[in-house]
Amino acid sequence: MTPQSHFTVVAPLAAGREGGLRELLDTMNSAPGMADPGNAMLPFGAFERLHFARLVLLGDPTLADVEAYGFRPPQAPLYLAFMGDCDGPARRMLADLSQRAEAGLRQIFAHCEGFDAHGDLLTWMLAHDTPVAANYVNWVGRSVLQIRQESALQRVLSAKVVRRPLASGAEAQAARRGLITFVEAEKQAGRLALAPPERTPSGWRIAKFANLVIVPLAGLIALPVLIVLLPWLVYLLRTRETSDPEICPRPQAEALQALQDLEDRDVSNQYTAIGSLKPGRFRRWLLSLLLVLVDYACRHVFTRGRLARVQTIHFARWVFLDDKRRVMFASNYDGGHQAYMDDFINKVGWGLNLLFSNGLGWPRTRWLILGGARIEQSFKRYQRRHQIPTQVWYKAYPGLALVDLKRNQRIREGLERERMSDAQALAWLRLL
Template identity: 40%
Template sequence: MPHQLAVTIRAALPAARVAEVSELLAEAGRKGVAGELFPFAEVTGVHFARLLVVPEGPPGADGAPVPASVVYMSEVDAPLQSHLTDLVRKAGEGLEKVFGHCDGYPTGSASVAARTAWLRAHRIPSAAFYVNTVGRGRQQILREARLREAIEEFLDQQGAALSGAPPSRIRAAVQEHVRGRPDLAWARSRPAPPALWWRIRQKAHLVALPVVALFLLPLLLFALPVWAVLLRLHELRDAPGRDRPDRRHLRELAACEDFGAQNPFTAVGSVKPGRFRRATLTAVLLVVDYGVRHFFNRGDLTGVKTIHFARWLFIDDKRRVLFASNYDGSLESYMDDFIDKVAWGLNAVFSNGLGYPRTRWLVLGGAKDELAFKNYLRCHQLPTHVWYSAYDDLTTATIDTNARIRAGLFADLGPAATRAWLALL
């Protein structure tokens, strides 16, 4: 079973082509033909994928503004090279329509290898990447959904015959039915774990960061009070933003939302100027990445259970941050979930962004100003016109239930556990 990767490919767009590419993506979304240009369903291992235009950024050290860019983002099953190769082969026409305007993209009769190499060269690593359940691949999710459907169809058909039967007999009938289905033979075994080499690397990372922190402990104990004083001085000088999302922007965002059980969220914002904020945000995202890699990787992000994937990325020499997620339900409920359950975490990350509601000691205040926080998110949110989900009718809760149905189907269960298993159906 593969582990999951966050793939982000970004390339600058010539100013003269920004409107054209933006309109192409918007048209694909409006007409529902994104799947024709970008047949992600045919690309092996894709869970979610999106294409969008990131607007130009603030000037860099040379005084020149950062140009607008086109960005491809996906959450996929490893390995990376197989994904990129399959992506070029299956969605090459669509990729050429958007990346073909970018400097150096191999167009025309260029080879698959040349295009794949270009995509790899423009890949941006994530500063932190959250996976709802590590190791649960796309094939497993889709198979387990079909298994549940097959079992429920069988129970519907056999309802009269099994009515009043004890739970053990009903489960035995289900087992017999599944055994008789060659297409469900895989359900008799447990999912394989991710590759051994990857698990070894994860264990090494789990140990390495605390060891380094322990080695640096004397320096950290000295630096922490200094950092706290500097933090408070910065917070007192910070000016919270007063911007409100305009109606046109809200309509454009709404046109990309609420077409299924899930939604995409993409936002970009500038980091507050100065080395202090940049270093603070780097350290915070290092801790976030450590936490989501090793502790919050079984369907629960500190109380928020509706997120399939999320990532944070630095762009433009760490002057801006790009955030993207795939979540269940509406944006309003998504924001409320975070405010109610993990406002401190939002503050620790986003308070380093320009215009964020005023915070105290990094984690207090901020998102607790609900209206200001929601205005901040909406102002920085980008329209995600082209977005794909491999299982857009499945919530995280449904996916987890399907996995539990498979796990319990042939497991050794007692009477109480058997009743609980049947209650999942």
């Protein structure tokens, strides 16, 4: 199995370079916001281990919201973020990128503060690779290669299968055997390929196991303290929840339009949002702790096609910025924005509240998980107002949604199974 990893290169722009960079980024696209996979600057399509990537200017239109607490808005730099999700170690991906797209990357990062045109590109990118507080992968171990090969398999089998009612289980078995033979012949002829899974790297296994054990251990150690402090923490939470200001005005029409111009050009979409934490140490510690737990759950529990009830997110991540004063959230999801938000509210409103209610201005929550995102209209205004346009977005498998990836995977598994019962053979044929 090939584990997935991620990179998040974040660097502040040099003064006066924003306009130039925006123009440059636009040249990488074939449609607004949609990367041309073969663009000369950074030919994403040439990197076969890259699932998703984006280049986004992290302009934050909500910095002044902190005035609601009587603070002066902070001076925050305008960052450029280059993010991606890949098969295998991120370091290898970045090395690959810096080798094969060096000129383009240099041209992009030359807009950043302190970028040394003669320095080592990889070293610079690694130095700016920002740690991710929590990361979600829809299906740990499913590689780009696998997705593409299985999609080709599905197309071929779907066209080949005989679509008539079968009289018996034996007929279903025979139909399956026929398809297996057919696929073998296609493979021999070089028209189909189904690469066997790579060996799971032992380093990754060990790190995963260590995390599996250490986090609960640390929790166990902290537990007595937490139990003692619980009444006080609950008091702190409830006093804040009842008094924290809600800041959910309508987003500007132009800002909304700028987001929508980029959307619904594929069956999947991108989402990038940014915002400040509520001031004070309580929220900062609470969110840090919760993100550790979410990351843990994503690493060990939600690794097979779902994040709680949501089955439409390919990859997602939470990243702290500016010494944990701000957070960025980035995701790749299937379907339209409205459906994504409705899924959030209706299926995991509690989970959203858990994390995002620590964000400045979030709709009022009760007991950390109630209310909040369920205040539909305030939530929808809030999330759109915090969303920022993603200037360049790349997806390695356009046209494919997670429902496709999952089904194609099952088709391949069924194809490679030694033996099946009649009922299983029929169920497999019905996938095609």
